Amino acid sequence: MVGKLKDRVLKDALKCSFCGFCEVSCPTNFVIKRNYTPRGRIGTVIFALKNGITTIESVAGIFSCLGCGACVEYCPAEIDIPEVVRNFRYILRTEDTEISDEVR
Amino acid sequence: MSTKKETIIKNKITIMVVDELRKIVGKDNVSTDDLLIALHSKDAAGMVGKGIAVVYPENTEQVAKIVKLCYEKDIKIYPQGSSTELSGSSMPNGGVIMNFGRMNKIEEINIVDGYVTVQPGVRFIELEEELSKYKYMFPIDPGSYRAATIGGAINTGAGGMRGAKYGSIVDWILGLEVVLPTGDIINIGSKTTKCRQGYNLTKLIVGSEGTLGIVTKAFLKIVPAPENIVYAAAFFEKIEDAMSAVADIKRSGILPAIMEFLDEDVVEVGRKIINSDAEGNLLIIGVECNNEASERVLNNLAEILKKRSKNIIFAKNSKEMEEKGIMELRRAFYPLSMKFGFQQLKTPTFVLIEDIAVPVSTLHKVVKAIKEVAKKYDFAILIGGHAGDGNIHPIICIPTEDPEKFEKAKEFYFEIMKIALKFEGTVSAEHGIGLLKKEGLEMEMRFRKSEKALDIMRGIKKVFDPKNILNPGKIV
Numbered sequence: 345m346v347g348k349l350k351d352r353v354l355k356d357a358l359k360c361s362f363c364g365f366c367e368v369s370c371p372t373n374f375v376i377k378r379n380y381t382p383r384g385r386i387g388t389v390i391f392a393l394k395n396g397i398t399t400i401e402s403v404a405g406i407f408s409c410l411g412c413g414a415c416v417e418y419c420p421a422e423i424d425i426p427e428v429v430r431n432f433r434y435i436l437r438t439e440d441t442e443i444s445d446e447v448r
Numbered sequence: 449m450s451t452k453k454e455t456i457i458k459n460k461i462t463i464m465v466v467d468e469l470r471k472i473v474g475k476d477n478v479s480t481d482d483l484l485i486a487l488h489s490k491d492a493a494g495m496v497g498k499g500i501a502v503v504y505p506e507n508t509e510q511v512a513k514i515v516k517l518c519y520e521k522d523i524k525i526y527p528q529g530s531s532t533e534l535s536g537s538s539m540p541n542g543g544v545i546m547n548f549g550r551m552n553k554i555e556e557i558n559i560v561d562g563y564v565t566v567q568p569g570v571r572f573i574e575l576e577e578e579l580s581k582y583k584y585m586f587p588i589d590p591g592s593y594r595a596a597t598i599g600g601a602i603n604t605g606a607g608g609m610r611g612a613k614y615g616s617i618v619d620w621i622l623g624l625e626v627v628l629p630t631g632d633i634i635n636i637g638s639k640t641t642k643c644r645q646g647y648n649l650t651k652l653i654v655g656s657e658g659t660l661g662i663v664t665k666a667f668l669k670i671v672p673a674p675e676n677i678v679y680a681a682a683f684f685e686k687i688e689d690a691m692s693a694v695a696d697i698k699r700s701g702i703l704p705a706i707m708e709f710l711d712e713d714v715v716e717v718g719r720k721i722i723n724s725d726a727e728g729n730l731l732i733i734g735v736e737c738n739n740e741a742s743e744r745v746l747n748n749l750a751e752i753l754k755k756r757s758k759n760i761i762f763a764k765n766s767k768e769m770e771e772k773g774i775m776e777l778r779r780a781f782y783p784l785s786m787k788f789g790f791q792q793l794k795t796p797t798f799v800l801i802e803d804i805a806v807p808v809s810t811l812h813k814v815v816k817a818i819k820e821v822a823k824k825y826d827f828a829i830l831i832g833g834h835a836g837d838g839n840i841h842p843i844i845c846i847p848t849e850d851p852e853k854f855e856k857a858k859e860f861y862f863e864i865m866k867i868a869l870k871f872e873g874t875v876s877a878e879h880g881i882g883l884l885k886k887e888g889l890e891m892e893m894r895f896r897k898s899e900k901a902l903d904i905m906r907g908i909k910k911v912f913d914p915k916n917i918l919n920p921g922k923i924v
Binding site for chain 1: 479481486487488491504530547550573592594786787848
């Protein structure tokens with residue numbers, strides 16, 4: 345079940361060209377660190393699902409997404425970024441990835 | 449290959465440097481998180497680099513201290529804006545990544561003296577919004593203006609949609625504050641339009657891709673926003689006719705700010721945006737004028753375009769242009785290419801954008817030559833760009849996960865650069881040299897029998913940066 349979801353989430357995330365058009369619309373962009381931006385979150389998903397890398401800081405970026413969808417309008421690849429993030433959060437929880445209390 | 453002992457020493461130096469960086473900028477402004485480093489080592493051209501830490505300075509003094517520290521410890525520094533440059537110029541390779549996201553203030557807007565003072569991390573869209581309150585503008589308008597930063601654009605030597613009238617960013621920089629590789633701070637140029645300060649170091653820094661010094665502040669020339677802009681979007685059956693129309697307009701004495709071109713395939717994919725069944729190669733013309741002259745200018749434009757085009761959409765002002773989606777279609781060139789790629793390949797697609805410039809009078813021949821080469825390589829190609837200044841962006845789409853196709857694409861782009869040279873153009877118009885165009889630059893200088901110019905460039909790099917710590921491996 346989660347395996348199939350992972351494939352779907354990764355497939356969506358891989359559409360990202362890392363152009364950054366989404367960033368300025370994101371309410372958490374003020375943090376500046378790239379993991380707190382939509383393209384950073386998509387990058388985080390790719391590094392996790394393709395390369396098996398997650399870090400505490402990257403996971404914090406994933407859980408900082410407000411799900412407001414402001415980024416979606418500006419994504420040239422038409423990725424539903426909040427949907428990818430929501431599904432990835434589910435994967436992290438299901439797989440019992442280390443998530444600190446601060447970001448839960 | 450490093451020995452075990454050398455590796456241990458290297459790691460110790462890295463830990464020490466990171467500690468020192470934390471003392472300079474505070475612990476929240478330095479990260480050694482592997483994934484955050486990875487996110488800052490990736491760009492829109494598909495390149496992936498590596499670094500030992502990301503640092504986010506807040507002011508010039510911090511930048512100077514970081515640079516001095518790295519100079520003393522022989523640590524490489526990779527200055528970075530929003531990594532949208534498409535040539536790999538901000539790609540790190542093992543040192544400290546210096547991101548300017550926290551240096552994002554518009555410090556001064558001076559209407560009377562005609563300049564604005566900005567930190568490097570300010571984005572174009574933010575500057576545009578702020579200047580519009582004064583009915584002023586900074587005329588450089590890159591396609592990636594939502595994401596691109598002023599610092600990045602200065603280092604890339606960026607251009608944009610209004611290049612036909614306003615050229616590229618090098619023409620709009622009055623002065624710069626620059627941190628040299630030794631940590632010294634210099635102020636070059638001035639706040640005045642006229643300035644004779646010996647050799648023009650300001651223009652030398654523009655387009656130097658962070659290899660000579662780090663730009664920490666810029667004084668940009670600004671101009672009043674035009675009272676009105678009239679637009680025409682003309683469709684042409686043949687590319688040759690569209691390009692000839694560009695020449696007709698140039699000969700007529702009209703000076704458009706916008707002269708943009710999209711080929712018929714882009715129009716096909718994006719037709720919904722303009723809500724029209726028009727077909728063919730599209731030329732978009734935008735002419736700045738005052739309200740009283742608008743009708744006359746539009747009539748003149750219509751007269752010229754009607755000679756070669758049977759289908760023209762006109763807009764009397766920006767509001768009408770927005771309603772008709774004219775510029776929206778042009779701005780969608782990049783997204784439409786992604787859509788086109790996905791439709792063609794049925795898999796996540798990577799969009800590769802070439803960036804050559806040729807004399808405007810040769811555009812029709814160049815576009816034809818590029819299409820012929822694309823056929824040889826079996827690449828689906830889209831062509832668009834800034835017809836007014838001869839800058840075209842052939843785009844091909846390849847599957848995201850296909851290194852073989854990526855290599856083939858590089859070969860293909862090398863052939864396009866050769867076409868640019870054959871028609872007396874240049875291999876890089878506005879995206880910079882970075883890593884992707886280094887061989888192209890060498891080819892161009894060989895073609896011009898001017899290899900000596902490359903020696904001079906290498907010499908300049910040595911004068912500024914004798915220890916080669918600033919963005920090494922880029923340009924020359």
